Amino acid sequence: MITCKDFLSELNEYLDEDCRDEVRKELEEHLDECPNCWVICNTTQKTIEIYRGMDPIPIPVGVHDRLLDALRMKSQIAPPA
Numbered sequence: 001m002i003t004c005k006d007f008l009s010e011l012n013e014y015l016d017e018d019c020r021d022e023v024r025k026e027l028e029e030h031l032d033e034c035p036n037c038w039v040i041c042n043t044t045q046k047t048i049e050i051y052r053g054m055d056p057i058p059i060p061v062g063v064h065d066r067l068l069d070a071l072r073m074k075s076q077i078a079p080p081a
């Protein structure tokens with residue numbers, strides 16, 4: 001039986017894909033019994049997922065064109081021929 005302290009010290013390894021099976025099993029048993037660690041694990045996992053999912057997002061073409069139109073209206077610059 002592992003403690004919360006053990007769990008938290010192993011959490012990084014657990015969230016890592018190549019966690020050893022016996023470690024993972026122990027931690028999952030603790031998660032079943034300990035809502036506190038479950039919340040911590042869940043929150044950390046979500047944070048990592050969001051972080052990993054962050055790709056640079058290009059400006060959509062339509063937005064870019066509307067932005068240029070708005071700038072031209074303001075500054076009265078003729079569009080390039």
Ligand SMILES: [Zn+2]
Nearest residue numbers: 004007034037
């Ligand atoms: Zn715990």
